[in-house]
Amino acid sequence: MASTPIGPSASPGPSTPGGPLAKIDPALLRIRTIRFGQYDIKTWYDAPFPEEYASIPDGRLWICEFCLKYMKSRFGAGRHRMKCKARHPPGDEIYRDGAISIFEVDGRRNKIYCQNLCLLSKMFLDHKSLFYDVEPFLFYVITEVDDFGARFVGYFSKEKRSPKDYNVSCIMTLPVRQRQGWGNLLIDFSYLLSKKEQRLGSPEKPLSSLGALGYKNYWTLAVYRYLESAPEKIRLEGK
Template structure:
């Protein structure tokens, strides 16, 4: 089977749109929206694993038995039959048992041999897309910036693949205004080209990515993020999240991810925010308490509060949005409301507008203390976790 036909088309023209199709409202409602998994398994390089969500975009509209790229140069509009689609869907648990995906460029097929042949000669196996923006030689990890406008087909196929693991993924083809930050790592595996021949490979493969919208009204630094299933539980997600904030700090932006977060995304971000805040309060830019100050827990005198700090100050020092800071502090269990006059407080979180410039702590009345941050709780939370940095700033190549 011709490799060019199978991999370089995928039903997408040079402008990132599918050829020769006019969508009715009914087709729009069905196409790309599924409430079940329609592909049972994915074979990404030498890794085989289950999908998490359905993806109808790989297939012809209302033709779930056919991958769309095979009919790019054919007029198939007359084949779009809703009744036929419903009959097929009701009688088949999965539209496709296995989808074979190149682990260098994400081009896909339902034919294992075609995929093996393509992988042996894929151009992205030798020349990676984009440019390096982070490189850690000790961990053999790098991050490359890939422009959606310049590498359209690569990014389109990446988004199609990601849809099977991101339930809210909805942008696949119009990617000119997105940058993709690809995480690459070593591949030291045996690739079976045929039953009688094996080829030892040592090349870089993508292990995850995050996308970033170039024109974001909310200054989001991340649109979606995914570590591919075979490479999860290696703290790679924390590294990508950390890198997204380094980009924002490099641009002097207070930023964060696009909301709402997915269930797994929220877990990842809460861990990152909490560890970063704990590190800053205990040993970083927000840590100005001595050992004696920490022992103030034994003192009930409200006038002995060691420091007043605003949410805006925390936001400026960390680069986090205020709402995200509050989510993390609540997650750590270190926030408390004042219930009486004799409550221990290390820090008070107040709106900047309520504090006049150069106003001293002693001039604030006790009634103004509403929410406090308990530093002892931060220490307790951090004592059971590794809060070390996940990114090495010296490895950044942002210039």
């Protein structure tokens, strides 16, 4: 499906309720831009890719939007595109609503995909520390489906067995997909999973700056929606 690529300037920078985060000098980043599907996206932080990726042409990494394999060049990405048969994340599709689809991916069964996903997200999350030890986690990948396949939008991960009932360990939406409601949908889905598991559910603490902003926005909207149809003289007891 042809569309016009969006340049790096369309990738919003990190921000917090109190203002922008301290930006890392792009010259210090080993990878300054990723080519992801039709998008060129400026990276915000460094990620621990193998040493051979320390010096790549123009500081640009090419990533397959379906299997998340990363490559050094346009040529390599073109060859991969001709051979790659993936059209959606591995794992089970557990939710579908029109063009929106969510896949549950097991870190043990799909180790390489989940490791690549963690490396991708590190370039946009300042506090992310999990990269290769993915086996104890489940990853919930949200996609937008078109005639070609299920295109990656974002994800959240959670521990398979969390003693504190955390329902989110890490959450990320691609910068070019932010401010479109995808983050709220991911958060809402995490609470629906907790409800199905008959757990209270809560994101892992402490929240990152962007995470705190996302949850504040989610709960603000949730309270407004409740108040729209709530009875008069609401009491917190029993709610």
